[in-house]
Amino acid sequence: MSTALHATKPLKIGQYLVDPAVVLAPMAGITNVAFRQLCREFGSSSSLYVCEMITARAVVERDSKTMQMITFGEGERPRSMQLYGVDPTSMAEAARIIVGEDRADHIDMNFGCPVPKVTRKGGGAALPYKRQLFRRIVRAAVKAAEPAGVPVTVKFRIGIDDDHLTYLDAGRIAADEGAQAVALHARTAAQRYSGRADWSAIARLKEAVTDVPVLGNGDVFSARDALRMVAETGCDGVVVGRGCLGRPWLFGELQAAFRGEPIPAGPRLGQVAEVLLRHGVLLADFLGEDKGIRDLRKHMAWYLKGFPVGAELRRSLAMVSTLVELEDLVGRLDPDLPFPDSADEPRGRQGSPARVVLPEGWLADPEDAMVPDAEDMHSGG
Template sequence: MTATLTTPALQVGQYRVDPPVVLAPMAGITNVAFRKLCQEYGAGLYVCEMITARAVVERHPGTMHMMTFAAGEYPRSMQLYGVDPATMREAVKIIVGEGLADHIDQNYGCPVAKVTRKGGGSALPYKRNLFGNIVRASVEAAEPAGVPVTVKFRVGIDDDHHTYLDAGRIAEAEGAVAVSLHARTAAQRYSGQADWSHIARLKEAVTGIPVLGNGDIFTAADATRMVEETGCDGVVVGRGCLGRPWLFGELEAAFQGRPAPEPPNLGEVARVLRRHTELLIEHDGHDKAMRDIRKHMAWYFMGFPVGSELRRSFATVSSLDQLDDLIGKLEHDAPFPADALGPRGRQGSPGKVTLPHGWLDDPDDPCVPEGADMMHSGG
């Protein structure tokens, strides 16, 4: 599909994002290697893996390594998670004071039980005052350095407890320069279908800053349709690019009204896979890189005629030489499968959201939830 709408560039503070496309942070995925690979296909805003505020304050070595950006990566976009305004303020001061990032995004979308049971992730925006205090502390700490702050959240805890309209208004009032909505509740997790009508409602409620939409963007046509249907100012792409970093080239073409590039055949996919592996080796060293690339294999080869034995070998690859040998056994001329454009990555099933005892009693309680600062995925 070729886009028929004219979509202006997304403005994130002083940064112009054209096309208006953002790579969603994904734990264990959007490291510097994957971001660089995606950026080679198209422009946009590429956000690093989520970083916890407490880990920054404590200067955790693994976290500091995760905060790596490639030479020329600009703006350097970092997603930061925290549940305590004081900790978040201190972490942002460190980041901007030491010039570690050019843009900070905050995540309140995680639906994982070990996070929500302590009041973190997608449970936190229910506490309106606490949520506002965290955003305000971050903005105040980032403002002297001119670093813009954006905020991402979900529709709410479940269908009986929607929080996104309040969260959007609060984030705007406290100085965030853009908001992003994953159009699912925490109870949905990644199952079912994202309800884009909520993105349209948020766009109506938040009028002074850009509103971005997230959820079920698996093709460039999905992205342009979301903009047309909701009026959102940009899109956030997560699972749709797993094993398909060239999706960003397709998105750029669509938003610029150009014909979509030809999808890659299996030989080209193998070349991209090897490039991904090389970039991981540069970042993490050979052994860790070979372990890390294994989880990408099923995504890269989704729908292609790759036999079960060869798939197993790719999934247990342990060296670059072995990878080259396996790539040589592929049917390089095999065309990209039309049925491989749908959902990929985690989906799971909906379920009751685990919350702290009495969490829903008082949405105006500003108290910091105990023990919610931990490492976890985005949402």
């Protein structure tokens, strides 16, 4: 396919060849070791599958919940961890712990989270507005990870809102400070996940940052979306978040598309049922059966999106409690139902635009490098 032309090139991030150039975006409560393994089983083991966002302070203080969240599967390589922080000192110390204890092979830095509990601390999508502080934090992580050969990448948004755009400066600064790649979620923090991603911003970032790979993120809900993003923006790869919710086989479709092969047809409901059961088994192995199957409940609507499944069976699946019950319920699904055309529509949270909650006086001086008040310990976003 002609639209696969740009995407057929693998990415080089540090010592790792990312082929195809596809990254699973970290998503709170989603991209644990079970979901990452499921995505890898469908896609390429050479793509990147990033764990949930981890706070630097929680790593330094060895918060027990955070230390469980940075569990990686046997044979999971490269191990990709997303790190969040607002303080260069704690960021450097967290990176030193991660690489010194061989806990990850790749560190991705989060400067894109739009949720109020993060931005009100000056973190996530708020932080790139403070250009010098942003520079210091990226530099701290890169220098701490460098001796172990662990590459650092940086992900950010277009800006805080339409009046405070930060992405071009952020991309240049990250590349200057040694980031191995940058990724742009083509929305502002104020948009959150609403509206449409502005892919033209990805193209402008690609023009501005020429010495490291530029990845695009936002509204990739199918393999054809990914090909179109690469063709329209010239980006070097794609980051996929909400598009794979309830659809881990998307990574197989992306692999085929990026290699110029025919994109496989979507699975029939019987195949979806098998994947759903496999997801339940993996979650039970990771979290224990009780907690794991309860965690699976939130995935049900995504797996069944667009299929004509009766309301009673949907309700039962949404309240499933054991693997035996799960196996019984998925056995009641009609295995021959074809994959619905509507499944390529947006999935996951969308919501509405909202004012970004910032620390008092945050917008007064973009050159102010003062570290905000202590960052939150809450990992996961």
